Amino acid sequence: MxxxxxxxxxxxxxxxxxxxxxxxxxxxxxxxxxxxxxxxxxxxxxxxxxxxxxxxxxxxxxxxxxxxxxxxxxxxxxxxxxxxxxxxxxxxxxxxxxxxxxxxxxxxxxxxxxxxxxxxxxxxxxxxxxxxxxxxxxxxxxxxxxxxxxxxxxxxKGRILPGVAALDRAYPHDLDWNIAFPDPSQPLIIDIGSGNGLFLLKLARRWQNYNFLGLEINKKLVRCCLNNVLQSNIKNGYFISTNATSTFRSIVSSYPGYLILVTIQCPNPDFNREEHRWRMVQRMLIEAIVDLLITNGKVFLQSDIEAVATRMKEQFIMYGKGRLVVDGDENMGWLEENPFGIRSDWEQHVIDRGAPMFRIMLRKVR
Structure with a gap:
């Protein structure tokens, strides 16, 4: 009034x-x-x-x-x-x-x-x-x-409440993969916390023989990503608005093909306090990824905060049930370059201001 x-x-x-x-x-x-x-x-x-x-x-x-x-x-x-x-x-x-x-x-x-x-x-x-x-x-x-x-x-207001997250787990996410992808038998690559989706869409254009799925909790960003998919006529890219921690298993377990790669990049880069940045990676999510990943499938982790990258690595090793190892020589430390040759927006921002990125690739073993 x-x-x-x-x-x-x-x-x-x-x-x-x-x-x-x-x-x-x-x-x-x-x-x-x-x-x-x-x-x-x-x-x-x-x-x-x-x-x-x-x-x-x-x-x-x-x-x-x-x-x-x-x-x-x-x-x-x-x-x-x-x-x-x-x-x-x-x-x-x-x-x-x-x-x-x-x-x-x-x-x-x-x-x-x-x-x-x-x-x-x-x-x-x-x-x-x-x-x-x-x-x-x-x-x-x-x-x-x-x-x-x-x-x-x-x-x-759109906040994710613990009880709502529990409902996500109780009621599985039902997805028709034939609507998402023309060929759902192709190997699947998932980016958790896909943000504006530009990283995933660039990969989808380059690797036509793979399907790419972005999981992002922000509904507005997902709507923009899906519009970009339509406008760009990309057939092998799709995005879902969801809390990946609670729904990853129910979504991916129904996929007809193999899950070969999961990426988690700079979780929550907009948070000012560093201790908030690792909250995306929780035991429930890690166990679901390890269970559904194909043998020799990989997990790519990176952050502009070393403590965050280190914690993600330690959590994946700890909760990986002995089935995750560092891909390559563990004594080499962090990867100097992005192995995909494509950078996310936040990664590019960090590189442009001369700051380091902390990256590591994990591989699933038998």
């Missing part, structure tokens, strides 16, 4: 969020999605706590604070919700705790009860909202209720 120029009490405004609010409004307008806001409020006098008045949303007087939805807003809300198939109510349904039971909170809870009985899917998020609904409803089993609103916000 503040972004639209309406008068809003300062205690309810996040000044830094106005720009983001305007972006959402413009985005909704472009997609012809309506955004509604209350037309009136019950307000309490700041100096006389027992004095209540109804004000229009754009005409709240100084010294008055909104505490509840007004009758006009409730009537319009009832009309809007009556045609909904799914309702997600997040947060408190009253402004503060001046009154334990407010008219708006009770009426909204009654609306939800009535609508849920018609088959509408109602989800209630937040401790205060759950309490209000529980006090009014004769059966709370008809709702899906989540008291911890912060967890839901994190999920809606």
């Amino acid at each position: 503040n972004a639209l120029g309406l008068s809003v009490p300062g205690c309810f405004v996040e000044q830094d969020a106005v720009g983001e609010a305007l972006k959402l409004i413009r985005h909704a307008h472009c997609r012809k999605i309506s955004i509604y806001f209350p037309n009136d409020f019950w307000c309490i006098n700041n100096s006389k706590q027992d004095l209540l008045e109804i004000f229009p949303s754009g005409g709240i007087l100084t010294g008055w604070t909104p505490i509840d939805l007004g009758p006009v807003s409730l009537k319009e809300l009832s009309s809007l919700l009556s045609i909904c198939k799914k309702i997600l109510l997040i947060g408190s349904i009253k402004f503060n705790s001046v009154k334990e039971d407010t008219v708006g909170a009770s009426e909204l809870a009654l609306m939800l009860q009535k609508i849920s009985m018609t088959g509408c899917d109602v989800m209630v998020v937040g401790n205060a909202a759950c309490k209000a609904v529980a006090r009014t409803s004769c059966s709370i089993s008809q709702y899906r209720m989540f008291k911890n609103a912060s967890v839901v916000w994190e999920f809606l």
Whole structure:
């Protein structure tokens, strides 16, 4: 409401969020999605706590604070919700705790009860909202209720939560390989954390007799990569948005051909703290790679942080069940050059500023 120029009490405004609010409004307008806001409020006098008045949303007087939805807003809300198939109510349904039971909170809870009985899917998020609904409803089993609103916000922001990762493991990723590749019997090369996909796409152009799969958790990057595949008419490249740690085994185990190479390059290069950069490589992922890799298949690891590269190497050796060895002479140390002759964007950036890269190739033995 503040972004639209309406008068809003300062205690309810996040000044830094106005720009983001305007972006959402413009985005909704472009997609012809309506955004509604209350037309009136019950307000309490700041100096006389027992004095209540109804004000229009754009005409709240100084010294008055909104505490509840007004009758006009409730009537319009009832009309809007009556045609909904799914309702997600997040947060408190009253402004503060001046009154334990407010008219708006009770009426909204009654609306939800009535609508849920018609088959509408109602989800209630937040401790205060759950309490209000529980006090009014004769059966709370008809709702899906989540008291911890912060967890839901994190999920809606796209963060990967531990419980969601567990679901990834419980429900295998089903992929039709014939749609991904014209010839799914070709040897498979996988880049974990494929980013913008340019490294993988360059390899795919050079090595036509191999299939290339990028696993990347960022959905926007994956959409861009898939668009690049179509525009470039690349037949042997494909990308999936997924958490590779939890889904690698279920995805790759159904591949008709052989897995011959897995690359992990500069995990999370945007993180400022080095200790975060190795989190991509976990025991579950390593064991899945080792199990599915063909004998003499390889794992390529590299990072611009020596401690990160060393840790990845040690973890693969530790959890590799004795089936991974350094390819070539272990006493030679880090590889001086990229063995593929193609650099990732981050690798090229590091090289351009004169910094070293720490690379190693591991090979699976019987």
